[in-house]
Amino acid sequence: MPCQTPVIVALDFPDMSAAVALAEQLDPAQCRVKVGKELFTSSGPAVIERLHQLGFEVFLDLKFHDIPNTTAGAVSAAAELGVWMVNVHAGGGRRMMEACREALDGRRGHRPLLTAVTVLTSLEQEDLLEVGVDIEPMVQVQRLARLTQECGLDGVVCSAREAKALRSALGNDLLLVTPGIRPVDAVADDQRRIVTPLQAIENGSSYLVIGRPITKAPDPAQALADIVAELSVSV
Numbered sequence: 001m002p003c004q005t006p007v008i009v010a011l012d013f014p015d016m017s018a019a020v021a022l023a024e025q026l027d028p029a030q031c032r033v034k035v036g037k038e039l040f041t042s043s044g045p046a047v048i049e050r051l052h053q054l055g056f057e058v059f060l061d062l063k064f065h066d067i068p069n070t071t072a073g074a075v076s077a078a079a080e081l082g083v084w085m086v087n088v089h090a091g092g093g094r095r096m097m098e099a100c101r102e103a104l105d106g107r108r109g110h111r112p113l114l115t116a117v118t119v120l121t122s123l124e125q126e127d128l129l130e131v132g133v134d135i136e137p138m139v140q141v142q143r144l145a146r147l148t149q150e151c152g153l154d155g156v157v158c159s160a161r162e163a164k165a166l167r168s169a170l171g172n173d174l175l176l177v178t179p180g181i182r183p184v185d186a187v188a189d190d191q192r193r194i195v196t197p198l199q200a201i202e203n204g205s206s207y208l209v210i211g212r213p214i215t216k217a218p219d220p221a222q223a224l225a226d227i228v229a230e231l232s233v234s235v
């Protein structure tokens, strides 16, 4: 059964056996899964194949950021793996994002969704200032989201704090993929621009990326079920 909820569980584990052990506790009808830099670096395409065998759609979160030719090649290689979504950094600029979109458009067969990270949810205004961006995260997110939309990508990765403003500025077609999700009683960890699951959906998020609040919970399946119940999504 295809996934019926907006939840994407981040499998941030050091190796394939730990990631698969967690995934086996989850139901592919209740969530998609995300493979990021740590897990993909240790396990490679084999982990994607195994998660597909378990019935999950996979978001390959490698946040590519390089010259256009290199990044377009990386996105094409991700498409070969049959992943559901792949992402780049919007900071790579217009020509990089267009090259990635054109590479996917030019493919026959499977085409993953292509999204671009705007401002990482671990960053706040002071962090941006230190790297030479002298504006509020909200403004920078809107600027990069508009550029992403002009380049014809499917969506952006941002905080759900920015979702409402993006929906009114850019409409309903752009997917808003929002990490930095924390249930009311959860710790923020290294995240800064956090939002609860329900508030994220109310703000207009399309997908909620949730890692530690589920993966480090004593009972991950129950933690996922609680979040799905909070969203009143019927599976």
Ligand SMILES: O=C(O)c1cc(=O)[nH]c(=O)n1[C@@H]1O[C@H](COP(=O)(O)O)[C@@H](O)[C@H]1O
Residues within 6 Å of the ligand: 010, 012, 036, 061, 063, 087, 117, 119, 120, 121, 122, 157, 158, 179, 180, 181, 189, 191, 209, 210, 211, 212, 213
């Ligand atoms: O692209 C991402 O998925 C991402 C972008 C972003 O701005 N912030 C962010 O936290 N993420 C990812 O989302 C996940 C969040 O995990 P938790 O903080 O454990 O819920 C991690 O795997 C991050 O790599």
